[in-house]
Amino acid sequence: xxxxxxxxxxxxxxxxxxxxxxxxxxxxxxxxxxxxxxxxxxxxxxxxxxxxxxxxxxxxxxxxxxxxxxxxxxxxxxxxxxxxxxxxxxxxxxxxxxxxxxxxxxxxxxxxxxxx
Numbered sequence: 001x002x003x004x005x006x007x008x009x010x011x012x013x014x015x016x017x018x019x020x021x022x023x024x025x026x027x028x029x030x031x032x033x034x035x036x037x038x039x040x041x042x043x044x045x046x047x048x049x050x051x052x053x054x055x056x057x058x059x060x061x062x063x064x065x066x067x068x069x070x071x072x073x074x075x076x077x078x079x080x081x082x083x084x085x086x087x088x089x090x091x092x093x094x095x096x097x098x099x100x101x102x103x104x105x106x107x108x109x110x111x112x113x114x115x116x
Contacts, residue, residue, distance in 0.1 A: 075103075 079087075091102035 087099075087102065090106070091097065091099065094102060094105055096102050096105070
């Protein structure tokens with residue numbers, strides 16, 4: 001149950017002395033800086049970044065070159081970007097763009113090494 005709000009039509013209210021309060025004056029910049037120093041603030045902006053030596057970019061592998069296949073089983077392994085890149089660079093070195101073929105070749109090599 002809601003009641004309608006009373007309208008303001010027809011009300012003649014005059015307030016002759018009404019004036020909004022003026023905004024308080026802003027403190028002087030020197031006062032603000034002094035207060036900041038007393039409270040331990042030493043800078044008002046971020047320091048300029050130091051120029052660093054250019055970093056050497058790691059070799060990149062573009063996974064878009066991989067072919068689509070009918071393989072549906074997944075092996076999800078959390079690795080670093082460097083390990084992922086190393087895997088695909090090795091796959092390219094053995095002449096394959098299939099992750100399965102590269103993994104199988106690496107597992108075969110590990111099994112041969114473990115047998116001897």
